[in-house]
Amino acid sequence: MMRGPRLYIAGLVAAxxxxxxxxxxxxxAPTPVGSEEVAAPAPQQETKSTLDIxxxxxxxICVGNANLPGFGFLDEQGNFSGFDVDFCRAVAAxxxxxxxxxxxRPTTAKERFTVLQSGEGDVLFRNxxxxxxxxxxxxxxxxxTTFYDGQGIMxxxxxxxxxxxDLNGASICVQTGTTTELNLADQMAARGIPYEPVVxxxxxxxxxxxxxxxxxxxxxxxxxxxxRQTVLKNPADHVILDVTLSKEPLGPxxxxxxxxxxxxxxxxxxxxxLAEEHGITSENVDTFMDSKDPNIRKLLGLEGEFCAKVxxxxxxFYNVIKMVGNYEEIYNRNLGPDTIFNLPRGLNxxxxxxGLLYAPxxx
Amino acid sequence: MHESFVAxxxxxxxxxDERVLRVLSQVLVLAVVFGLLxxxxxxxxxxxRETLGIPISFEFLRQTAGFDIGxxxxxxxxxxxxxRAFLVGLLNTLQVAVLGIVFATLLGIIIGVxxxxxxxxxxxxxxxxxEAFRNIPLLVLLIxxxxxxxxxxxxxxxxxxxxxPTYISNRGIATPWPVPAEGWPxxxxxxxxxxxxxxxxxxxxxxxxxxxxxxxxxxLWFLVxxxxxxxxxxxAVDLTVGTPLTLDRPVLEGFNTQGGRVFSQQFMALLSxxxxxxxxxxxxxxxxxxxxxxxxxxxxxxxxxxxxFQTLRLVVFPQALRVIVPPLTSQYLNLTKNSSLAIAxxxxxxxxxxxxxxxxxxxxxxxxxxxxxxxxLFFSLTTSLFMNIYNRxxxxxxx
Numbered sequence: 001m002m003r004g005p006r007l008y009i010a011g012l013v014a015a016x017x018x019x020x021x022x023x024x025x026x027x028x029a030p031t032p033v034g035s036e037e038v039a040a041p042a043p044q045q046e047t048k049s050t051l052d053i054x055x056x057x058x059x060x061i062c063v064g065n066a067n068l069p070g071f072g073f074l075d076e077q078g079n080f081s082g083f084d085v086d087f088c089r090a091v092a093a094x095x096x097x098x099x100x101x102x103x104x105r106p107t108t109a110k111e112r113f114t115v116l117q118s119g120e121g122d123v124l125f126r127n128x129x130x131x132x133x134x135x136x137x138x139x140x141x142x143x144x145t146t147f148y149d150g151q152g153i154m155x156x157x158x159x160x161x162x163x164x165x166d167l168n169g170a171s172i173c174v175q176t177g178t179t180t181e182l183n184l185a186d187q188m189a190a191r192g193i194p195y196e197p198v199v200x201x202x203x204x205x206x207x208x209x210x211x212x213x214x215x216x217x218x219x220x221x222x223x224x225x226x227x228r229q230t231v232l233k234n235p236a237d238h239v240i241l242d243v244t245l246s247k248e249p250l251g252p253x254x255x256x257x258x259x260x261x262x263x264x265x266x267x268x269x270x271x272x273x274l275a276e277e278h279g280i281t282s283e284n285v286d287t288f289m290d291s292k293d294p295n296i297r298k299l300l301g302l303e304g305e306f307c308a309k310v311x312x313x314x315x316x317f318y319n320v321i322k323m324v325g326n327y328e329e330i331y332n333r334n335l336g337p338d339t340i341f342n343l344p345r346g347l348n349x350x351x352x353x354x355g356l357l358y359a360p361x362x363x
Numbered sequence: 364m365h366e367s368f369v370a371x372x373x374x375x376x377x378x379x380d381e382r383v384l385r386v387l388s389q390v391l392v393l394a395v396v397f398g399l400l401x402x403x404x405x406x407x408x409x410x411x412r413e414t415l416g417i418p419i420s421f422e423f424l425r426q427t428a429g430f431d432i433g434x435x436x437x438x439x440x441x442x443x444x445x446x447r448a449f450l451v452g453l454l455n456t457l458q459v460a461v462l463g464i465v466f467a468t469l470l471g472i473i474i475g476v477x478x479x480x481x482x483x484x485x486x487x488x489x490x491x492x493x494e495a496f497r498n499i500p501l502l503v504l505l506i507x508x509x510x511x512x513x514x515x516x517x518x519x520x521x522x523x524x525x526x527x528p529t530y531i532s533n534r535g536i537a538t539p540w541p542v543p544a545e546g547w548p549x550x551x552x553x554x555x556x557x558x559x560x561x562x563x564x565x566x567x568x569x570x571x572x573x574x575x576x577x578x579x580x581x582x583l584w585f586l587v588x589x590x591x592x593x594x595x596x597x598x599a600v601d602l603t604v605g606t607p608l609t610l611d612r613p614v615l616e617g618f619n620t621q622g623g624r625v626f627s628q629q630f631m632a633l634l635s636x637x638x639x640x641x642x643x644x645x646x647x648x649x650x651x652x653x654x655x656x657x658x659x660x661x662x663x664x665x666x667x668x669x670x671x672f673q674t675l676r677l678v679v680f681p682q683a684l685r686v687i688v689p690p691l692t693s694q695y696l697n698l699t700k701n702s703s704l705a706i707a708x709x710x711x712x713x714x715x716x717x718x719x720x721x722x723x724x725x726x727x728x729x730x731x732x733x734x735x736x737x738x739x740l741f742f743s744l745t746t747s748l749f750m751n752i753y754n755r756x757x758x759x760x761x762x
Contacts, residue, residue, distance in 0.1 A: 110723045117726075138726035139417045170618040171534060176719045185431040185441040196619065197431045198629070200709045201719065208510065209709070213518040214533055214628060216618045 050261040059101040062088035063121035066106035083334040084125040093323040094316040124253040143252040148347035150244035152222035173215035183246035264310040271317040273359035275326035282325040452716030460699040471645025496643040509632035509708035537613035540624035550607030557592025629710035652687035692750035
């Protein structure tokens, strides 16, 4: 009579043991036989670099935004366009010599880091603020800032609100998972202003609630306010307060653990700064091919082997400039005077024009 | 010699022995399942440790949260920890789940009984209610309530003001709320004493009922005694120590009302959506329960001279409960879990605070989700436990 249960328990134990062994074999496959402790440094050489993966796939996957006109926006034709999208295309141009070999993976604010961390995307270009905890805790590396932003607040014109102090006791709509949620809390606490935060998951929900009068104000990066104002029912009824709540350096991010890939993304961004500095645009770049200036010759790959240092062909920066343009062109195309946003360059000018864009030299 | 030969013949090789195969197949399936689980686990841990350099840790719960939460049942500010923010979300979930269960049960019973009404119109209304709300996805219902009903209420400046004053606007409902005053500690004692008295009265009545065979309305007398004690206690305390509770009235100041109790637009929308949706299911459960009691039972009760109300209370309902309680439990569990849809309309419940904001600020996806899942599991198992205990008490005792 005891045979049944005993056999059953024996079977259960056997199953667990076999399972563990199979898994251990599968798990340990890339490392030489063995214990978990020894494994740490070894697998680095065996895992493929991000650049290899991108080349094999024959396209770059960018973690992006689909809802922020001017930065990352999916239009009626199903095309992505915007400032962040152009930088993504610049990276593809550097790698493949073809800016169209790009897939934008649209994400919400809260998904974006997980999507990047898990390797679903290769690089993050999604109006993302560089902060210390994101740089460290999230296992990410932030590249050069492409857009210096600051948090602002939008209110209805007829509300008479002019300063943060006027918002005493007000309801303020904010999007979750953003640094704006934290900045708002910090600034209001610093000034001792009580308020009611109303938190939504997407920018659309935030603006709906604001337009319905659920909130007296709503807050996000100033560029975002300008961008979203264009899609409100009556843009003229709203005004952006002349206060800046925070520093919001927006830029690209990549995963920890692949320094070459990190360098590649950094130098593609720097190349757009340098091209503007030297007055090289997508239209006149070919006239610089016989330039005597060593700085320009290095940028265009006519002298030295700089692109090879990040694993690319020598004309990588030439392709970026030719196919996507320099920083000024990217800016003006998406946010400049000819667009509905008409955002002044401000801090996003070259250092020579009193801005913050400053690229290290190529040498 | 001959017998052992037969035995050897009769035993097939082990790979064709059904008894062995039966066990072996289970061993194999289990091995695959455990193997996969272990593989996923070790893969995740290796990725976290070696590639990203962020091993599993719950240390972040002690760090400063840094964000504000719109509504909270406990004191909370941005300077508190992530752990406390978790607690705020948890209590908000609990608040909406408990109130939701109470209201959904009441509404569900009413609709369920209405559906069985012999009045054609009443039955039709109940049937339409059930069919309509049971067949709309909850998320749609919630967004409807939030955006098409509560957001369309007048703005704060044109708020509807009921006497009290109660302000009704698209920010929510601000209503006067009692707050403890100097007499509260004394009054609390009076309430406890009243409860004990009421329990004693209920016990004595029940004993009397058993002796005489005429069961009085025990619950009614219990409530009457307790409330009576509460009222007497109120005046006693008010005269001797001071008033136990004062009313905190909302006042319109600037953009919002100050004071009183505010049931925010998001909370009201979530509660309405959950109650209306779940009540449709509960109504069906109640109807099924009542219909499961055979007609003969009712006729027997009438022929013994019981009134229709007595029949319902003493004969039909006790038997219907046996059928009602198990599916009712799963409706309660559904309501609690469905409350996580709060994220769609901006109510800061557990999932919105933890799975959204905390997850984002800390990037600790795995830790946060482990905690969130464990908490929902705990809620559900606790609800099940109590409902199962109740179910055991009311089930048919067969002798």
